[in-house]
Amino acid sequence: MIHRYTTSIMNQGIRLSRVMIYLIGMIAISCEQFVSIDPPRTQIVSEAVFQDDQSALSAIKGIYSAMISTTGFADGGGSSLCVLTGMSADELISYSTSPDYNGFYTNTLTAGNTVLQGNLWALGYKYIFYANTILEGLQNSKGGLSQPTVAQLEGEAKFVRAFCHFYLVNLFGDVPLVTSPDYRVNKDASRIKEGSVYDQIISDLKDAQRLLPSDYSVSTGERIRPNTWAATAMLARVYLYQKNWAEAESEATKIISNTGLFQLSTDLNQVFLKNSSEAIWQLKPVDPGLNTREGNLFILKSIPNNVSLTNDFITSFESNDNRFTNWVGSYNSGATVYYYPYKYKIFTGNAPFNEYSMVLRLAEQYLIRAEARAQSGNLAGAVADTDVIRSRAGLPLISTIEPGVSKNELLLSIEQERKVELFTEWGHRWLDLKRTDRATPVLSLIKNDWQPDDALYAIPQVEINNDPNLNPQNPGY
């Protein structure tokens, strides 16, 4: 009986184990299929992006949308390149209570500055990463893209890559050159010589110049995406910075002579309107309720909390400069007057937007060519170009008041003209002072804590921690 009893248990046990093993097996097999899920609905797998023209083109639009709406670098707001460098130079006073912003104003940046790291360094490289992802996507595309789209994308991506590298190399000196989206390569990248970075910038811009169309058809006539002229304008600037006067002059001339597309507005209040005749590339605001972030930041309706123009800057306008009357606003608080940049007139306002954020414009090309000509000895040509700008501002012409101007005097005049023409636009003043070695002579007079080393920003410490190959730090930090 005992035997029968145990046998029955054993049989039952065996039967049961079989059932369980079968059950577990079944479950295991169905598990495999069950956990393989579909790609996400609100995202697109990279491969798919580069299989049709529309989504591939969306990838480049994504960069501009990010640029104009992400706080920092390109958005024109309080943490953007134009404002931060304006504070570092002699354009803007900072009223911020945050040390991270005031460090720019007082030229006491530290390597731990989070604005420096997040809003300049990291964002610049983020847009480069976006561009590189597109370039890689094009390379790996398994077909489906039309030839014009491929050319368009490659051109714009290279343009963006060059544009960002240009600012990084100017703000930080030697920087890593990033031409691939592969983090395994990039995470250990070293800083390389400025010259080599510029070589890549030039090569990218030349490719962009070659690949991109010569009109604004891709953006239905709006000047909101770079084309061959944007590449040319950047090339002119890069050659100028490289002291390659001949090439700078020649690239600038290409734009200046394209009068079909580009002409200076005679009315200074028309310059920063959308698709103005002087615009080469503008970023179109996307943030609802604002026109440009510049307008929203600069225009004062109360005692400033963020920035206002410095007295030094205000007093550097010649009398009767129409740019002072048209491009500088003021706010009175009792006896105190605060001045602010008033190139953009709209504080807040809903779409459709009337003003776009200017990135590249014709006036700069005149001044590039003037400087290049002056440097290469063509003083008459240089004076002529400078006078184009002065004439529009309602100022007496150099050819009239100082026909025998010397080269050095003329260069200083051009520097001054750049100062009052291009102020608080994309860091021109800061970069000009730095590239002409004028930062210390000019800024040491008006900035208490100025040190010559301040001309280069610190490499953010967290970046060095994450990639020790970024050592050594810039001097003075």
Added chain:
Amino acid sequence: MQNYSTTKKKIRKAVRLAVTQAMIVIAINQTVFAYEEDTLEVLDREVTVRLTEVTLKQALNEIGKAANVKFVYSEEQLPMNELVTLNATGKKLRELLYELLEPRSINYSIDETHELVMLKRMKKKSSDDHSSLKEKDDTPRTETLMYSRITGSVTDGLTKQPLAGVNVIVKGTTKGTSTDADGNYVIEAEENDMLVFSFIGYVTYEMRVAGNSTINVSLEEDSKKLSEVVVNAGYWNVSDRERTGNIAKVTSETISKQPVSNPLLALQGRMAGVVITQQNGVPGSALTVQIRGRNSLRSNGDNPLYIVDGVPFTSTPLSTSSDILPNGISPLSSINPSDIESIEVLKDADATAIYGSRGANGVILITTKKGSAGKTKVDVNIYTGMGNVARYMDLLNTQQYLEMRKEAFKNDKVTPTISNAPDLMVWDTTRYTDWQKKMIGGTSKITNAQTSISGGNSNTQFVVGTGFYRESTVFPGDYADTKVSAHFNLNHTSENKRFKAQFTASFVSDNNQLLRTDLTTKALQLPPDAPAIYDENGKLNWANSTWTNPYSELLKKYEARTSNLIGNALLSYKIIEGLQVKTSLGYTSMSVKEFDTQPISSQNPTFNPKGILTQSNSSINTWIVEPQAEYNKVIGQAKLNLIAGGTFQQNVNEAQTFYGNGYTSDALLENLLAAPSVYVLSSNYTQYRYAAAFGRFNFTWGGKYIVNLTGRRDGSSRFGADKRFANFGAIGAAWIFTDENFLKNNVSFLSFGKLRWSYGVTGSDQIPDYGYLDTFAPTSYPYGGGVGLVPTKLVNPDFAWESNKKMEAAIDLGFINDRIMLSASLYRNRSSNQLVGYPLPAITGQTTIQYNLPATVQNTGLEISLQTQNIKTRSFTWTTNINFTVPKNKLVEYPNLSGSSYANTYVVGEPLSISKAYQYTGVDPQTGTYTYKDVNNDGAVTSEKDLQTIMRLGQKFYSGIQNGFRYNNWQLDFLFQFVKQEGRTYIYSPNFGVPGNRTNQPVAVMDRWQKSGDVSTTQGFTQLPSSGVFATAYTLARSGENSFGDASYIRLKNVSLSYTLPEGISQKLRLQSSRIYLQGQNLLTITNYQGMDPENQRFINLPALRVLSAGLQLTF
């Protein structure tokens, strides 16, 4: 038992009357006179049965039917699950019983009157006394003994409720009965007999008859015997006695003593190894929960797994667009605490490995209330309460503030102007406002009402409940969180007990109406001479744009509407005895709709503002199916339990955020359609699937050696194709050494002793979905008439599971009949293969990548819990529960830490919670600045090189001591929480700027440096926020040793006092029972900490409120 014939007499006694101890009496009333005409004596009835391999219990059932008798027995004593085969045709019951029972050492006696057969285990067995069993019992059935009939009732000593099913026996005999549904009994006994009243869960009571014909007894509730406490281990239940894993439990009784709206808050301070931190006193805000320390290098990778009635519940805070709930909305706050029957926290490998990849950080099981059989009961519980901020900071008054500001300008050699010092030049400097009182000094009002109806019979039970809860805020204005809830449970068991079904559903609708911003920041920052709130016209005073009027925040509303449905069905079917198949089906649906408004009226009119609305909709839908088979077997001394099953689970999260702006009127601000422009700020959809096969093997020998094996093979859609599956498992063992003969009768004070040990591996998959996929996502805004796409992340398709190896050794002891229960556990958890967003230099385009880091984090610790019944008399009891935890966290291993991005964050051999600090060397009497040691002697104090002092933040030990007193109808409980820890002081908090700038400061800053030679604790004042020596020194101070301090505290966490109305009064009111109570939460905090709350250590969030409530509970 002795020889049959010698026991005849006793049997005959028993025959006349009733029942043995702890026996199941089946339907006596129905059968009493059914066979009055039947002349055949019970044992002579002829029976025909054919049974193959059924349990003894079933066999007896069949025989009972065939012979028209009832069997009475104690299931615990007899091998009722043994399989038997019977084949009898017209056999006499006498013979059949002999054949069936004799080999199993079961004796029996007959109650002819009631046609009962009472079974009892033979004490001894000798081979020569069987014969008599076969003989016809011919002794007369009636005897003339001097019995008297005794009647009475048995009630609960505390509630005075009648107790049904209480065993009443005559001591020293097998004679007994049990009380009926109304608690009444009838028994016959001799005058000198002693009656013994016993009932599970109550103290056994003895009473001499002494000539009384009525004996009414009330029984005192026993503290639960260990073997009777059943804990929920997730896929199975286990008695506390036999459990091998570490499971802590809190029941509804404890939860109901606390006026809290989030059930997790009811666990604070009550469990060893569990740290729950309330980050914010605003209703609905998320909590942080850590079970046995921090396992992950990721700061958001330490959430435990929540399971509500078998359905996984989201652990991550719900999305929120507001500043008022910076940590998000706690999903748990949409579970009604009153619906909860128990919360179990699973801690060690043995308990958590069955949850595989999700069990690394522990598991919290929430079981809602289930119906129970009995008279239909209506329960009403109402309380009302109020909450307020218990501690304010000591801030500067106007005089001190002005002194600070003026001195700051003097130190800086700067002249105050209307631009840089409106507080000195524009504002009325004679004003003083206590902004803490003004902004967060209100009283929050709480109303809670819960009702439920429960009842049913032995086959079907139900409970239906509804609840209403409203909690307003301490901010000025009318803001409140209102919750309406419903709970439903139905259990059904088929007549043959084979099929069981359980349906449970809970629904909570929560409308949380708040404001956009936590006013705590404003309360601490606003200068005491700040202008009046309203101008002479009763409009918000903007004081010429020299300040942002704090009351403008009151007009910016935030509203979150949450609804949460949890449904669960559990179906089981017993195929054969011991084998059961079941399926658990679960579904949860949670949705949140948020409105965040900035009306025109709330903005400075100077800027010609427009109204703004941010609206978010998000939802989480989860379903789960878990088929399982369970097999139980007892073979002699061995007891076996096998479980095999599978899990299929899917979560879908959806979220959209819309931004409407340009509203020119506030009238339709909550309608997106009325917005001149609307943008979709974000749109997300993620799907998560999880599948697994799991099993359990549990083996018990002799009730004292227990081995528990669990295993799980897991697959998760969060990993790339090659890394999707992994195996997890654990072994647990326990030895109840007090059941060994050598201890059993020798060590009388030790009533229980168990050694436990477990080891196993669990995992963690708490990482974002689709992490392995290379994807592009749309940008927030389209560009130039078309959607923009950007890459979402850097991709590493090869990351795999984080694994957590857990080991525990523990001892559980009971002394003096379990009146003292002591449990001590030592644990060691090692988390390796750390899944982290590995920081990358930004030149890669992103700042992190999902990566398995070859680092090991270890949590070790000692947990002690002690429960004692200090005094126990009929009218007075005093119990104490103590838990005590010493946790230790350590980064054990980190290859090439110095070369990694964590070089400055972590140190091998130190806890993860360290912070590196500058060594503080005091305020320089000459310059007046904070100074720090230049460790590397390079002439400057700089980050990295000189940040060398290691500050160990986090808890050194924590403890909870709870005492409960009962005196007759009064019950008093209170819980003290003890925490020893280091924290951050106000210097660290960016809430207060450099002392001297335009924000208020703690009074402590007044001991500042003023002139050369001063010795002080605070540096000189400056109004330059970022330049100059003072600001530079202050930047260092934020990482300086002096920004750390003791944040230990002792908190009277909970007090509950209740009074149960005497029975007489309740009866007059036609109530079963009624109780009134007072409860308090966070009543008192003793600490040296400077901030408002050492628990959250934040200077920007409202601290946990002090709550007092009074309530009434009625049962009909």
